[in-house]
Amino acid sequence: MKIKEITAFPVRIPHGDESEGKDRPAVIDFGDYFVDEQAFTSIYSKHHETTVIKIETDTGIVGWGEAQSPVSPRTTQVIIEDLVRPLIMGRDPFDIEAIWTRNFGAMRERGHPTGFYIDAIGGTDIALWDIVGKATGMPVHKLAGGRYRDKVKLYAGMGGTDPEKVADTAEEHVGYGYQALKLHLLLDAEGVAEIARAVRKRVGPKIMLMCDVHMRQSVTSATKLGRELEKLDFTWLESPLVPDDIPGAVALAESLDMAVAIGEWSRTRYEMREAFERRAYDIVMHDIARTGITEGHRIGTIADTYSIPVAPHVGGGGILSVASTVEYSASCSNFMIMEHSHHANSFKNAITAENYEPSNGYFEVTDKPGLGIEIDQSLVEKYVVS
Numbered sequence: 001m002k003i004k005e006i007t008a009f010p011v012r013i014p015h016g017d018e019s020e021g022k023d024r025p026a027v028i029d030f031g032d033y034f035v036d037e038q039a040f041t042s043i044y045s046k047h048h049e050t051t052v053i054k055i056e057t058d059t060g061i062v063g064w065g066e067a068q069s070p071v072s073p074r075t076t077q078v079i080i081e082d083l084v085r086p087l088i089m090g091r092d093p094f095d096i097e098a099i100w101t102r103n104f105g106a107m108r109e110r111g112h113p114t115g116f117y118i119d120a121i122g123g124t125d126i127a128l129w130d131i132v133g134k135a136t137g138m139p140v141h142k143l144a145g146g147r148y149r150d151k152v153k154l155y156a157g158m159g160g161t162d163p164e165k166v167a168d169t170a171e172e173h174v175g176y177g178y179q180a181l182k183l184h185l186l187l188d189a190e191g192v193a194e195i196a197r198a199v200r201k202r203v204g205p206k207i208m209l210m211c212d213v214h215m216r217q218s219v220t221s222a223t224k225l226g227r228e229l230e231k232l233d234f235t236w237l238e239s240p241l242v243p244d245d246i247p248g249a250v251a252l253a254e255s256l257d258m259a260v261a262i263g264e265w266s267r268t269r270y271e272m273r274e275a276f277e278r279r280a281y282d283i284v285m286h287d288i289a290r291t292g293i294t295e296g297h298r299i300g301t302i303a304d305t306y307s308i309p310v311a312p313h314v315g316g317g318g319i320l321s322v323a324s325t326v327e328y329s330a331s332c333s334n335f336m337i338m339e340h341s342h343h344a345n346s347f348k349n350a351i352t353a354e355n356y357e358p359s360n361g362y363f364e365v366t367d368k369p370g371l372g373i374e375i376d377q378s379l380v381e382k383y384v385v386s
């Protein structure tokens, strides 16, 4: 079998969601994009943006993948067309690891060991796994390590600034069947703790709670906040510091009893080696639509060597990000729990022939070949950014 064509579709799907984060601190508006006014944190789109990848073979089998592109999906498209396409044309899709290594090496010396380029080769890797699954009639998880579990446990994400409103949203999601919730709280440590108290009071002691503070804390404020969250039996404090502060993450992981979860921004084992060696991770949360399935498994295996659980990040990823993370999670020995956005899943499904949905807080692991999801190209084309 040979790769005959690769096509990247940069898509922008309008948001329909009103309940998972519209209530947030003040932002600076940049047209389709915005950033927080009070912190130097990530730029976000007002829409759902990502890059969908299609790989065609000479046998007629087609694979789909996603290179997560929460902003500027056209950047990823150009990388696929100008760099990845010539590197993979004519190759056998079964040479998945060899193709990843060739792709990674091609731009390593040029200073692209992370970011858009690695997202592009990660999305390509996902599409190749889909092809190999379809060619063998097997689900990806069976080929990428085997089935460790029959269903993949999810936590639902939500945000806000008003304690009672966030507690309302938390209660709503418990009503959908989620037993685990994560709060995205973009406030100072005192404001975060106040919302955390309101949510714990509302949902009771049995619901697993986590808190993501999106790099807004110092070691001192995160330590103080962590102590408050420990009293409320929160499972993890996520992304407390800027990504580069590995010594700070180590200090925090040592001083808190609760877990500190980081790593969504990292894409390869090379990038993560120091954090593993210094035990900066209590829980590692790499994102499969950034790492790809091949490198994602390598990172998961290293985590297992250090007795570190894996809680894959999905964040702004689209429906192929969700499906590839389910397949990865099913085949990851040290999997803990997977991120999910309950309401966002409906607009992510705008490109599927058949809705890909969890039920009662879990994705069932199926025997469908490949990623187990059907993409409708005419729907993808409808949302292409011109």
Ligand SMILES: [Mg+2]
Pocket (backbone or CB within 6 Å): 212, 238, 239, 264, 313
């Ligand atoms: Mg996060």
